[in-house]
Amino acid sequence: MSALATDAPPIVKPVEGPLPRGCTFAEGDWRILANYWYPVALSRDIRDQPVAARLLDQRLVLYRTSQGVAAANDLCLHRGVPLSMGHLDGGELVCAYHGFRYDGNGQCVCIPAHPGAAIPPKLRLTTHPVRECYGMIWTCLANQPAGTFPELPEWDDPAYQQALPDPLDLSASAGRQLEGFMDVAHFAFLHAETFGDRDNPCVPNYPVERAPHGLHIEYQSTVGNYMRQDGSEAEPEKGVLRVFDCYVPFTARLTVHLPDGARLVILDCASPVSARETRLFAPLLRNYDTDQPLEPFIDYNVKIFNEDRAIVQAQYPEDLPIDLLEEVHIRADKTSIAYRQELGRLGLGRAFTS
Numbered sequence: 001m002s003a004l005a006t007d008a009p010p011i012v013k014p015v016e017g018p019l020p021r022g023c024t025f026a027e028g029d030w031r032i033l034a035n036y037w038y039p040v041a042l043s044r045d046i047r048d049q050p051v052a053a054r055l056l057d058q059r060l061v062l063y064r065t066s067q068g069v070a071a072a073n074d075l076c077l078h079r080g081v082p083l084s085m086g087h088l089d090g091g092e093l094v095c096a097y098h099g100f101r102y103d104g105n106g107q108c109v110c111i112p113a114h115p116g117a118a119i120p121p122k123l124r125l126t127t128h129p130v131r132e133c134y135g136m137i138w139t140c141l142a143n144q145p146a147g148t149f150p151e152l153p154e155w156d157d158p159a160y161q162q163a164l165p166d167p168l169d170l171s172a173s174a175g176r177q178l179e180g181f182m183d184v185a186h187f188a189f190l191h192a193e194t195f196g197d198r199d200n201p202c203v204p205n206y207p208v209e210r211a212p213h214g215l216h217i218e219y220q221s222t223v224g225n226y227m228r229q230d231g232s233e234a235e236p237e238k239g240v241l242r243v244f245d246c247y248v249p250f251t252a253r254l255t256v257h258l259p260d261g262a263r264l265v266i267l268d269c270a271s272p273v274s275a276r277e278t279r280l281f282a283p284l285l286r287n288y289d290t291d292q293p294l295e296p297f298i299d300y301n302v303k304i305f306n307e308d309r310a311i312v313q314a315q316y317p318e319d320l321p322i323d324l325l326e327e328v329h330i331r332a333d334k335t336s337i338a339y340r341q342e343l344g345r346l347g348l349g350r351a352f353t354s
Contacts, residue, residue, distance in 0.1 A: 011346060012146040020057040024275035030056060032347045034141040036249055037149055038271040039281040040071070041137040042164060050093055052084035054273050058141055060128070065091040065104035069132055071139040072106050072125040083125075134267065134283050135164045148213035150247040154265045154285045163284040163294045165302050170278045172312040174250040174270035175320030177278050179339055180312050181268045182244050182252055185332040187223045190311055194304050196223060203332035214248035214342050217335050244335065248342045262288035266301070276318050280305065322348060 014031035023030055033056055040053040041062055050063040052074055061074040061084045074082045076095040085096040092101045092109065101110040106125030111117060129145060131138040134155050154160045170177055180186070188201035206219045222239040241257040250272065256264040269281040284301055321327055322344045329337055 014347075015142045020059070023057045025056065026349055029348050033249060033272065035146040037131065037138045037140045037145050037147070038250070039136040039138050039269045040271060040279075042167065042281070043069075043132055043135050043137060044164075046137055048088055050084045050086060050088060052082065055139065056141060056272055057274050060139070061093070062137060063088055063093050063104075067104045069130050069137050070104045070106070071128045071130050071137070072102075073127075075125075076100055077108075077123055077125065135162070136269070136281055136283070147249075148247055150213075150251045150253060150267060150269070151245075152253060152265070152267050152283065152285075154263070154287075155283065157285075157287075159287045159290075160263075160265070160285040161287070161290040161294065161297075163286075163298050163301075165282060165284070165298050165305075168280040168282070168302070168305055168309065169273075170280060170309050170313055171276065172278055172309075172315065173276050173318055173320055174272040174278045175343065176312050176315055176318070177270040177280060177308075178246070178250050178252055178268065179320060179336050180308050181254070181270075182217065182246060182335045182339065183333075184219050184221070184242070184335065185330075186311075187221075190307050191304060194300070194307065205331065206334065208334045208338045210338070210342075211245070213245065215244070215246040215335070215338055217244040217246070218242075219244070246339060246342070248339075248346060249348075258288070262286070280309075 012032060012035045014028070015034040019027060019030060025033070038055055040055050040060060041051060045051060046062050046064050046069050050061050053060045053062055059074040059082070060071050061082070062069060062071050074084050076083050076097065078095065078100050079097055081095055081097040083093055083095055086094045088094070092103055094101050099112040100108055102125055103109050106127040108119050108123035111119060128139045128141055129143070131149070134152050155162065185203050187196040188198050189196065192198050200223055204221055206217065209216045219242045220239055243255045243257070244252055246252045250270040252268045254266045254268065258264060263286065265285040267283045271279045271281060273279050282305065284298065286297065289297070320340065322340050324337060324340060
């Protein structure tokens with residue numbers, strides 16, 4: 001096994017301009033990662049007041065107007081006050097300090113101290129593209145986002161019940177979190193209290209394929225326990241097919257093929273707040289027990305996420321090594337190896353810091 005060469009040109013153009021204040025990423029990595037879409041908030045949390053968020057160390061303000069949700073750098077250009085401290089009035093964002101008003105495009109439209117004066121052209125916020133999708137607000141720090149936007153067709157399928165837990169914060173890197181989500185060898189040990197089985201640790205060989213969005217993995221195993229709504233466990237005789245689709249850099253969709261046509265779908269979105277802080281967004285969908293309340297279903301899956309969180313937060317080095325020689329690998333790590341190679345192809349450095 002050889003290390004992946006990372007001296008090839010990146011597959012996307014590095015984002016130009018100043019880095020965020022106090023940036024925790026290596027500059028080259030930040031300029032690559034800023035090209036991609038990430039969720040930064042739940043739609044239900046963006047209502048009648050501005051909301052602060054942070055992505056790749058960039059402080060953002062999110063606010064809803066009649067045209068939809070806007071995302072801008074959280075900074076009034078007059079005296080440097082966070083606009084998330086302000087309020088909304090008539091669809092305009094009002095600064096808490098001097099009342100400067102900004103529209104949904106980030107343009108200053110009123111200076112209360114001089115209502116009749118011309119507004120300087122510089123009084124326009126740095127805004128970012130926004131997509132409201134799967135119950136989440138997504139943004140990108142580049143004007144022309146790269147990569148494939150994650151697909152979740154079940155979200156609009158009436159046969160599926162939607163569940164959207166609150167975001168989960170991790171003191172860990174986004175790369176470590178997503179790699180752990182796709183890891184298939186830890187089920188028997190880390191998840192023995194939920195769906196794993198310590199007496200069944202064997203990982204059968206499985207294929208990993210490159211795809212336009214990143215990776216496609218199909219894993220068939222006999223680790224198949226899942227909790228029914230009545231609290232009982234179902235143990236399929238022929239095992240369970242788990243299909244992962246990784247959308248680089250930090251999103252993966254998992255489709256679990258359960259007995260009798262039942263399907264569980266999870267979209268794991270590891271949003272990099274900073275190099276070693278991650279906010280996990282994870283929409284859940286199921287086409288079974290749909291006449292039952294969502295709370296037990298959400299609680300069960302959040303328990304699994306927390307099992308993972310405890311381990312991921314303890315891993316070191318905290319950075320996800322892209323050089324394959326820096327950690328030892330086994331056959332069961334085929335997904336992890338391929339994932340690290342894909343991150344290298346993006347143009348990220350060998351000392352990757354997210």
